[in-house]
Amino acid sequence: MPFSSLAKSTLLLVAFLLINSCSSDSGENDLPPDVTPPQLSINISGFPNSTPNTPIIVSQELIVSISASDAGGINKIEAFIDDVKVGEDTTSPYQIFIDISNYTSKNAINGKYREYTLEIVATDEAGNSSSLTQLLYIDNELPVISEVNLTADQVLAGNTNEISFSVNDNEGLSLVEASVNGQIIGSFTEPPYMVNINTFNYSDGENTFEISATDEAKNTANFTVPFIVDNTGPNISSVSISEQQILADLSVLTASIADIYSGVQSVTFLLNDVILSEFQSGDPYEFEIDPEEISTGEQILTIRALDSLQNLSELNISVLVKRRLARLHIPQNYFNESLPSNHYLFASAMDGTILDAQMVSSQNTVVDLFAPGEYGLEEEFMLTFASTVGVNANNSFLNTYQNVTRTQLQDLTLPESRRFIYTGSNLYSKQDLDPQSELSLFGADYGLSSDESGNTLVDNFIPDGHPYDSDILYAYLFNTLNGSYRAQVISEPVPSDFVFVNNDFETINNVSGSFTTNPANYLNQNASRLELFGFESQESFDNNIFHKVFGYGYGSNMLTSFPYISSSYFSHYSHQITIGMFHSEGPGLPSEVYTIPSWDITSNYSGQTVNLTLNGSGHIVGKLSFSDQGSSASPYEWVITFDSQVSNEVIIPELPVELQSGQLNQLRDSGTLELLQTELRDYENVFSYDDFINDLVPINSYNRRKITRSDGIISNDFGGFYWMPQNNFFGVR
Structure with a gap:
């Protein structure tokens, strides 16, 4: 079918465009090809100035940084060692890490470095390539550190401690450093390698010594050894x-x-x-x-x-x-804290001057007295126990022991308290009691008294800080005209409706006893008195839980033999006898015969001195007792005990400052203390004053009569009466 004119025109246009298009392509294919290799440079880490034909010594790893450029672009970067590919990078910036740890360093034949060639090749997109080479010596062997003369945990001291060592490498060393605790103390590039450690720069105890050796290939060896610094004595x-x-x-x-x-x-x-x-x-x-x-x-x-x-x-x-004069141990609860009182222990020279004084209280368990300077072991002094009692401290009680030496009383322990607290009195009736008999009832924790109307009261006491008391009351009726004695044991607690009934007093436990004197007429010529105390057991005896069993006295010209009654109810006894100027006390019942010693003591008190005239032999201890017997507003008792074999005078010691404000100090200074009684004594089985101080004074107990029998001659104005102080240590507790 024939084409139309429009179709023909369209075909002609298409053909024209195709021809023109083909003509353009053939023109481009006629351009010259890309044959220009990339521009290339390299940098090996650690070797910024290397030259290709001069070998560099490397080890373990190479880090190669590459700079490459090309108009058509870079396709890849490759690394070769002796033509063996060892790395590649395709991304800018280009860097290749090459592991060379497995390469041998030496030529096995001649022992010299083996030469390796590193080649870096850059290839562009057109396939053009350029390359650079670098000669290598590969050294993977570390330096060897040896012969270090510092061993692990070696102890160093002082400022000179030379440390030597050896460092060897298969090729060569670039740097050797020695440091202590990270601080460099020596740098070396060649031997000998020796540093000094000045230990005064470091702390005592463990420190670290380190050697670092680096060879030319940057191989680094380290050697670390701990050591001890000791600059301190034990x-x-x-x-x-x-x-x-x-x-x-x-x-x-x-x-x-x-x-x-x-x-x-x-x-x-x-x-x-x-x-x-x-x-x-x-x-x-x-x-x-x-x-x-x-x-x-x-x-x-x-x-x-x-x-x-x-x-x-x-x-x-x-x-x-110091020279200790005496040490006093004070047991717990010794002092009565409810009683306003102060207590002192002081030592004086034999001339009466104060050597040392200490206040004593329940808070002091041990009190020491010291001489102010040198004091000989056998040099004598006086030791005084002093108490002031009352709100105004106006009652004074003192006990002084003279002729004491430092070999004595170094550990004097006071007896534990056997104090009792009054709890009240009970009224009891009497029924048909013999009007000629006297009712007696007295013990460690009870006593007899009367109210204002003459009613009979029994006073009761309980132990204060100790467990010892009696579980009976012992009452007796004694007819002073015919000597009749009848007793009754009353169990505790006593009923509130208890009545003293005459027929309840019995003689069943009566034991008759008597004593006389030698010479026999001494008893008849002097007034006499006996106090007899019974104890239910050894424990009661040891703790002075007594019961008065007998107490009576006779005037002169009445007796040739002193009769008394004890009770078989009690297992232990103590007694106290005074006949004229003779006094005896001790454990047990009275002896049958008391030989009156031919002793005599006269005194002349003037100022602060009592001059003595002592006659007779066998006495050991002398005592002076000063007291106003409570006749003044500031009553006092002061007993001074001395060695009767050596002393012909007694100096009344000065009082410490704490006691100088009272009336007692004024009486002492003025020489107007009342000398109430003087005495000379001996003690059974005690043969010297030293024995008395060493053996009897330290064991002074609650029952002064239990220790040993003591006989004495006294001088006072009472006749047949012995004035007894309250205590051998602190007067009131």
């Missing part, structure tokens, strides 16, 4: 004597001394730089110190310890050397 601890401690007794100086690093080489104890003792071993180290061999006053004890490195430790202790 540790001195647990010292038994403290600063400013008083040394008065034989003392043991002990110390624990140890050195954890170097060991203790020697220990020396010194006094004022004079060697007392030296030790090569011990722990604890100890030495006995006798203060009697040291002058009094402040002294310096030194403990000097040396370790095996010659480090020295020294401990100086300032001590006070």
Whole structure:
């Protein structure tokens, strides 16, 4: 079918466009091809200035940074060692990490470095490539550090400690450094390798020494060794004597001394730089110190310890050397805290001047008195126990022991309290009691009294701070005209409706006894009196839980034999007898015969001195008793005990400052104390005043009559009456 004119025109246009298009393509294919290789440069980490034909020494790993450019673009970067591909990177920036740890370093034949060629090839998109090479020596062997003359945990001291070592490498070393605790103390590029450790720059204890050696291939070897610094002497601890401690007794100086690093080489104890003792071993180290061999006053004890490195430790202790006069131990609950009172212990020279004084209370368990300076072991002094009682401290009780030496009373322990507290009185009736008989009822924790109307009262007491009391009341009726004695034991607790009935008093337990004197007429010529006390058991006897069993006295010219009644109810007894100027007391029942000693004591009291004239032999102890017997507003008792074999005068000691404001001090200073009684005494089985001080005074107990029998001659104005002080120590407790 023939084409139309429009169709023909369209075909001609298409043909024209195709011809023109083909003509354009054939023109481009006629351009020259891309044959230009990329521009290339490389940088090997650690070797910024390397040259291709000069080998560099490397080890373990190569890090190659590549700079490559090309007009047509970079296709890839490759790395080869001796034509063996070892890495590739296709992304800019180009960097290739090459592991060379498995390459051998040396030629096995000649032992020299084996030469390797590193080649970096850059290839562009047209397949053009360029390359760069670098000669390599590969060294994977670490330096060797040896012959270090510092061993693990070696102990160093001082400022000079030379440490030497060797470092070797298969090719060559670039740097060797030595450090302590991370601080470099030496850098080397060649031997000898030697450093000094000044240990004063480091702390005692564990430190670390390190050597770092780097070869030319950057292989680094490290050597680390711990060591000990010891610039300190041994540790001195647990010292038994403290600063400013008083040394008065034989003392043991002990110390624990140890050195954890170097060991203790020697220990020396010194006094004022004079060697007392030296030790090569011990722990604890100890030495006995006798203060009697040291002058009094402040002294310096030194403990000097040396370790095996010659480090020295020294401990100086300032001590006070004193001469103890006496030590007093005070038991718990000894003093009555409810009673307003003050108590003092003081020592005086034999001329009466104060040596030392201390206040005593329940808070003091131990009280020491010291001489102000040197005081000989046999040099005598006086020891006084003083109490003031009352709100105004106007009642005074003192006991002084003279002729005491430092060898005595170094550990005097007061007896524990056997105090009782009054709890009230009970009224009891009497029924048909013999009007000629006297009712007596008195014991450690009970007593007889009467009210204003004359009714009979029984006073009751309970123990204060101790468990000892009686479980009975002992009452007796004694007819002074015919000597009739009847007794009744009343069990505790006593009923409130109890009645004293005449027929309840019996003689069933009566035991008759009597005593006389030698010479026989002494009893008849003097007034006499007996007090007899019974105890239910040994425990009661030891703790003075007594019951009065008999108590009566006769005038002169009445007796040739003194009769009395005891009771078989009691297992133990004590007694007190006074006949004229003779006095005896002690445990048990009275002796059958009392020999009156031919002793005599007269006194002349003037000022602060009592001059004595003593006659007779066999007496051991003398006593002076001063008292106003409560006749003044400031009553006092003061007993001074002395050695009757050596003393012909007694000086009344000064009072300490705390006691000088009262009336007693005025009476003492003016010489107007009332000398109530003087006496000379001996004690059974006690043969000297030293025995008395050493053996009897320390064991003074609640029952003064239980210790041992004592006989004496007294001088007073009473005749047949013995004035007895309240206590042998502190007067009121």
